[in-house]
Amino acid sequence: MEAEADAGRLPVETMRPRFTMIQNAFAGRPMRAAVGLTAFFAIWQAVTQLNLVDGFLLPSPVAIAEALWQLALDGSLWVHLGASLQRVAVGFLFACVVGLALGLICGWWRTVSDYVRPVIEALRPIPPLAWIPITILWFGLGDAASYFLVFLGAVFPVFIATYTAIRGLDRNQMNAALCLGAKPWQLFTDVLIPASLPIILPGLRIALGVGWMCVVTAELIAAQTGLGYLIQQSRMLFQINNVVAGMVTIGLIGFAMSAILERIERRVNAWAPSERS
Amino acid sequence: MNAQFAPATFAAAEPAAPQASTAEVQIDIRNVGKVYDSKATHQAVVALDGVSLRIKKGEFISLLGPSGCGKSTLLSIIAGFQSASSGQILQNGRPISKPDASRTVVFQDYALFGWMTVQQNVEFGLKAKGLPKAERADIARSLIKTVHLAGFEDKYPHQMSGGMKQRAAIARALAPDPDILLMDEPFGALDAQTRVLLQEEIARISTEAGKTVIFVTHGIDEAVFLADRVVVMSPRPGRVRDEVLVPLPRPRTAEMRSDPWFVSTVKDLWETLKPEWQKGD
Numbered sequence: 001m002e003a004e005a006d007a008g009r010l011p012v013e014t015m016r017p018r019f020t021m022i023q024n025a026f027a028g029r030p031m032r033a034a035v036g037l038t039a040f041f042a043i044w045q046a047v048t049q050l051n052l053v054d055g056f057l058l059p060s061p062v063a064i065a066e067a068l069w070q071l072a073l074d075g076s077l078w079v080h081l082g083a084s085l086q087r088v089a090v091g092f093l094f095a096c097v098v099g100l101a102l103g104l105i106c107g108w109w110r111t112v113s114d115y116v117r118p119v120i121e122a123l124r125p126i127p128p129l130a131w132i133p134i135t136i137l138w139f140g141l142g143d144a145a146s147y148f149l150v151f152l153g154a155v156f157p158v159f160i161a162t163y164t165a166i167r168g169l170d171r172n173q174m175n176a177a178l179c180l181g182a183k184p185w186q187l188f189t190d191v192l193i194p195a196s197l198p199i200i201l202p203g204l205r206i207a208l209g210v211g212w213m214c215v216v217t218a219e220l221i222a223a224q225t226g227l228g229y230l231i232q233q234s235r236m237l238f239q240i241n242n243v244v245a246g247m248v249t250i251g252l253i254g255f256a257m258s259a260i261l262e263r264i265e266r267r268v269n270a271w272a273p274s275e276r277s
Numbered sequence: 278m279n280a281q282f283a284p285a286t287f288a289a290a291e292p293a294a295p296q297a298s299t300a301e302v303q304i305d306i307r308n309v310g311k312v313y314d315s316k317a318t319h320q321a322v323v324a325l326d327g328v329s330l331r332i333k334k335g336e337f338i339s340l341l342g343p344s345g346c347g348k349s350t351l352l353s354i355i356a357g358f359q360s361a362s363s364g365q366i367l368q369n370g371r372p373i374s375k376p377d378a379s380r381t382v383v384f385q386d387y388a389l390f391g392w393m394t395v396q397q398n399v400e401f402g403l404k405a406k407g408l409p410k411a412e413r414a415d416i417a418r419s420l421i422k423t424v425h426l427a428g429f430e431d432k433y434p435h436q437m438s439g440g441m442k443q444r445a446a447i448a449r450a451l452a453p454d455p456d457i458l459l460m461d462e463p464f465g466a467l468d469a470q471t472r473v474l475l476q477e478e479i480a481r482i483s484t485e486a487g488k489t490v491i492f493v494t495h496g497i498d499e500a501v502f503l504a505d506r507v508v509v510m511s512p513r514p515g516r517v518r519d520e521v522l523v524p525l526p527r528p529r530t531a532e533m534r535s536d537p538w539f540v541s542t543v544k545d546l547w548e549t550l551k552p553e554w555q556k557g558d
Contacts, residue, residue, distance in 0.1 A: 172388035180402035181378030194392040271392045
């Protein structure tokens with residue numbers, strides 16, 4: 001269906017029937033994503049292979065793949081990746097609990113929001129990087145510091161999405177539920193939550209992305225494991241291939257997390273106008 | 278008009294009340310006023326002023342008036358979504374303070390739950406009542422049939438036309454078996470043909486189900502076609518201005534639209550309301 005819709009948007013293609021088969025194969029979004037990524041790495045490879053850029057300053061994708069393979073074989077990649085993932089998971093979970101709760105409360109009770117939102121809006125512009133010194137002071141070097149920084153990065157997007165969603169609830173829908181006799185719990189689970197998911201879920205996806213950036217930032221400075229630490233340590237050992245290998249891993253994992261969440265969003269919010277393009 | 282009455286006499290004559298016995302009065306609107314404080318202008322806006330009305334069980338009432346006459350505000354107070362600034366509304370002798378499944382509402386914008394299928398929407402009020410699953414499904418299916426949506430049980434609201442959505446919303450409102458059906462310009466967003474069809478449909482359903490209906494509209498022919506009694510309201514401040522008893526028999530059918538009484542009443546109402554309507558715009 002998606003392919004049909006896309007084909008409809010490109011009337012030019014219909015004039016060249018012999019491309020139809022190729023076009024159909026490339027019409028799916030995942031396929032296009034694969035093509036885009038492959039092209040990116042191919043150009044990168046060409047640039048380094050033709051010595052347009054010094055191989056020490058920018059290792060080629062093949063060299064990075066080799067480095068990744070080595071890291072995977074000796075197991076260090078998995079240790080670092082596991083550590084980072086575990087940190088982002090814990091921090092993100094805390095951010096979700098706090099952000100959702102605060103967003104719900106502030107969205108529902110205007111007076112509470114009048115008190116709380118100025119505080120949140122004043123804390124929000126402080127970048128997680130600026131929190132690092134005081135984080136180390138409070139939590140030392142270790143997992144707790146990383147959890148806290150991920151939390152800081154992720155909590156604001158979660159809060160804002162939840163607050164906006166609750167604020168934007170359709171008054172008539174709430175009234176409809178009330179006059180049909182809905183008890184508070186049914187109102188919450190059957191109306192309030194599903195009605196706000198189209199706004200909350202994209203917020204969670206953005207928050208996870210920010211959290212993933214924060215965990216790497218935290219590990220660059222305040223940890224002894226993790227992808228950020230791998231990059232930092234490799235830099236000191238002049239293993240530039242490993243530095244970029246770490247960066248590539250971060251990028252691909254972040255991409256995968258976002259893609260998975262987007263998939264879930266599409267399924268959950270299939271009814272919502274925003275998902276029907 | 279034919280049945281004008283001063284609300285004050287009813288309030289005063291309450292203990293005796295010879296002609297309308299309190300037993301059959303289901304909704305008793307007593308001197309209700311609603312004032313909004315406008316924060317921007319620091320001026321109080323009077324939306325309703327001294328509205329009194331007695332509605333009998335099984336009666337079909339049309340609240341007719343131009344925009345700004347407070348008819349929707351009155352409906353929302355009857356529903357329990359808002360509270361009156363003064364006066365009170367009694368349902369079977371008890372004051373209304375919050376929404377209740379004995380008074381369900383059909384909204385102009387349908388207010389269907391977009392994440393639920395038609396079936397789930399209709400079952401919502403039954404679930405709230407705590408009915409077991411199988412029973413819920415049965416009742417919902419038969420109501421969906423009543424509003425001629427059989428076959429669309431598993432469709433989502435966004436997959437249906439406006440008329441179908443409003444049919445689904447009517448089925449949903451009927452599901453908890455309310456005493457009173459409150460309809461807030463339910464056909465206002467529909468095209469003319471669909472509106473006429475749904476008017477006939479609601480005339481049939483309300484007669485069959487024997488519900489008390491309060492129907493808010495600014496369509497004169499719609500108000501007269503459907504109601505036993507048309508309550509005409511005037512704007513700024515919202516007041517009951519007039520009442521028209523409709524002698525047409527029930528159920529109402531399409532031919533009645535060409536009944537001489539119907540035609541002349543609609544015309545008379547339009548003549549009297551015209552100046553206000555023009556002022557409103």
